[in-house]
Amino acid sequence: MPHTENHATHREVELLETLRAQGGSARTSHLADVLSVSEETIRRTVKVLAKTGMVQRVHGGVYLSNTEALDPVGSRLKIRTKAKGQIAAVAASMIPSGSCVFLDVGSTTAHVATGLRSHRDLKVVTNGIHAAQALVDNNDNQVFLAGGALYHVEDGTFGPETIEFVERFNIDVAVISIDGFDCETGFLLSSAAEAALARAVTQRARRVLVVTDVTKFGQSAPLIACKPRDVTAVLIDKLPDRIFHQKLIEWEIEVVVVPDSKTGKTR
Template structure:
């Protein structure tokens, strides 16, 4: 298959699956990995894809990619991040779990924790934690966002204002090089900004793809975060800033 016909097919696969991997595409199209890398580079240069380690994802913009596609992206990394984050949360704690596929992975890692109070605006998190019978679950009210079962808006923020959490576990859609945490939905950002002021410790869970994306709405800065859990070393400038801010960065290694 010529490059002219292959690249539109690559884009269709990316739209359906959220991400394409070099080795998978090479096998699918019966070409070398070098050929696929050239295809992905050309598509990235044209603004149609964003390169990530081992492949490419749909480009950033003013709207997020579909929830089911996000769930499949970097799944081993999210699991590693979730294990590291959950290990830093003790029993007998109150916490808030935010919207996002990585925070959902954290919920799965909390199954053996005892005597937790978990407040969440993520209906998926609430459903996951039903299996932990030693966990009190409080669902923050708000407008239901059907695309990902998230509850957002001012009503959710007002619910959060009634609490002072031991821990808040936040996600973000993108991370700017200056350390700003970014998202796409201003209704969701209101919730995140409220949490920064209603938590004794703030944990951010974000895989490396967030450093390769952009989003238009600012949640806050890594300066406001106590600990960050990720799967790759941060850019040098951001690492220096985290040291200056006192933000601890934990790099979790996915299982082989």
């Protein structure tokens, strides 16, 4: 059975993490060698993951279905910039000056950091380099960059040291991003280290804002980012399909559909 923090079994998570480390694809024989299991075990695990949509099978190998999470944050900052900027502006308007804020490593969250530059006296706790750079030495805001192992793709720090550092703070608002969402478990992430940090933060923060675009709804990922009861609001560029919207309402999560900056209307 899956662990409570996982949307997949330990072996499935291990295989997915190995695929991420290999750049998103690998041959079955190579995965068997790396994980010290038989090729048949790999094939069985891949078959289960393929049914969830997390991977695609090819002859002799496998690749991740959602490869966007493998792109460096610096590259993702340049994708869907209009929607991310609009979401970020609304998120920033929901955070009062003087707050203690956690910002994760997501590209939309980096836009939120830019949107917070007009705020004053913030205590910003982050494991993301882009968020820290956007707010340091600005309007008497204090930036606390968590230590830990530096991950190149995310341009951020992760690990037990990161979690220990963040847990020292009394966080008013946490802003997090996600890789997927389903109606069974809710908010999902692809990276084990990122998911562990997200869970630690969202359990402590008074308010949690999830910033995302509608494409993440229906996407699968192996790890639970946070419990639905810990999320205050989802800020999104378009209303998700009815089944997802109804689930958010059922969980008493506010859904904020960001208006188009040209029309002023929700989309």
